[in-house]
Amino acid sequence: MSGPRFTALAASLPSTVPFVGPEVQERARGAAFAARLGANESGFGPSPRAIAAMADAAADSWKYGDSESYDLRTALAEHLEVDMNSIVVGEGIDGLLGYLVRLLVGQGDAVVTSLGAYPTFNYHVTGYGGTLHTVPYRDDHEDPDALLTKAREVDAKLLYLANPDNPMGTWHDAATVQRLIDGLPDGCVLCLDEAYGEFAPDGTLPPLDTSNACVIRMRTFSKAYGMAGARIGYAITHPELAAAFAKVRNHFGVSRIAQSGALAALQDQEWLQSVLTRTAAAREDLSDMARQAGFAPLPSATNFVTIDCGEGVDRAKAILDSLSQAGCFVRMPFVSPQNRCIRVSVGKERELNLLRVELLKQK
């Protein structure tokens, strides 16, 4: 008997995973990590009010979540000063990226991103049969001019830019991003991933303009709001593009607990500010210890610091492995020349102190 008949596309897909999770690594090494500093999670955690809201919502989780995430979208609309019909709530940015790619990208359609940018975006593009075109980073920054040139050259339907960038932590100012927006070729949608936007200095995020159907901004409760495990994020765009998500999204896919937590988190801007302050301090601390160890930390507008280890991938990989063996989970960029670096998320003092000891051994 013959087996399942996969689509030609599905049959062609590799079984690789964009990221090997920390728990997977822990099982492989047979021990838990003492410092979890590799997934750009926020060790400062969610707002206590968000934790309380999620704990309260647990008993109510016999009910499906609201398919329209109405209360959260209303609150976000007020917070962002946009119409709620411009907001799509989904299962984290990863989920929303999947929906966006599915709407726009079919077999052979051209998509442009930077070489070494977010692999989960690439995973979706490949998964829907798109053709990825990449341009190199320039001085450890994504290169808006080169992205635009490539988008024109290949007639891209979709262009990805993370600002601030992951995995390098670098960023462009709002004027630069606005020039990118203004220069988009006809029919090319810019996916502007602002997962780390809250951490960035003022003047990094261009003003929201939901009259432009060719720009979609992705934001999340996973990073500054500290709720990665709850799986909730949102997109801001023209109402027509927002409405199109209803054609493909999992309408009841957002957890009711996550909806409650996100609403409470949004309403606790004081906590967010405290996280931003502590993140900035931890970033300084991380940068200092990198310098003490003889390495060069890159400036960062995120909750992680990318550390230039001064040589090529082998040296960075050796340091990463050594840190891992010592119980510190960190990551590194996937491609050259960025992979001369390691990427360390901020965390609480105890975890940073563990890292400091190990990092100094690398000197």
Add this chain to the structure above:
Amino acid sequence: MSGPRFTALAASLPSTVPFVGPEVQERARGAAFAARLGANESGFGPSPRAIAAMADAAADSWKYGDSESYDLRTALAEHLEVDMNSIVVGEGIDGLLGYLVRLLVGQGDAVVTSLGAYPTFNYHVTGYGGTLHTVPYRDDHEDPDALLTKAREVDAKLLYLANPDNPMGTWHDAATVQRLIDGLPDGCVLCLDEAYGEFAPDGTLPPLDTSNACVIRMRTFSKAYGMAGARIGYAITHPELAAAFAKVRNHFGVSRIAQSGALAALQDQEWLQSVLTRTAAAREDLSDMARQAGFAPLPSATNFVTIDCGEGVDRAKAILDSLSQAGCFVRMPFVSPQNRCIRVSVGKERELNLLRVELLKQK
């Protein structure tokens, strides 16, 4: 400037939603429902241990969930006596159905289901460009022989059967389902949706056989385990088909809180049994009140009772509207002849008593 260039498939999709959620209906009517009996949720709620586990996990939700759901899959494998590599954990059955359809169904590929069966499955098939072929229910049951005949006729890549069935609540015994499995045409995968399996009498679910790559069983923590809002379900199949999900799934898509809750829920089989007992009693109660109102409740192996209102869709719709206006959220099947019925989920005594009053007014 031209707008986003949707794929031809995306552009062709309707903006309809498989289900209008109760909160959406509440906003439309301007008042909350007093009895939430329409979404086959379990009003008896999750196990207190699952609630406690989810509440505890809230503070930890700054961490992404384990991308492999290892602990839960290990526990499920032990519970089900299958290899853990035969288990895929995902964002509810809705999420898993989407992944399965995506793996198997491309433009024009034939899929078979019953006319009026689970619309979210149809939504996925249409969403990936598949061609749906349907066969009618037979005496309010899905019709295995007709499904098989149709699957052969159209060379179906995928065949859907829910056992027990939603929206009718009827079921087939294990021997009948096994005959369906044994009769599958070459290269046709049976998606056996057992969302309501825990409620069914012994002898309803055929033995698990993970050596057959053309059968995939879908189960969930949304129904008997009372965790619909947590968004977690699982599939059981041949390890090769299970592994294929890794090519398309959102690897970090399952909520960490849901993983903790599901594990605790699974470990509290005593609570599950108490829910099954209370569900059976509530089903009796619902059936009695339906008879008192002059209607004919169908036998049910689920947590809902489908009530034959004796005439056509207009009468059923009028009753549904009347119940809704009185604050009772229930649903009805979507197509004829099943739409002569309304579908009422079990619930707690207070909600059933509200419904009783309103239902008797329909006499």
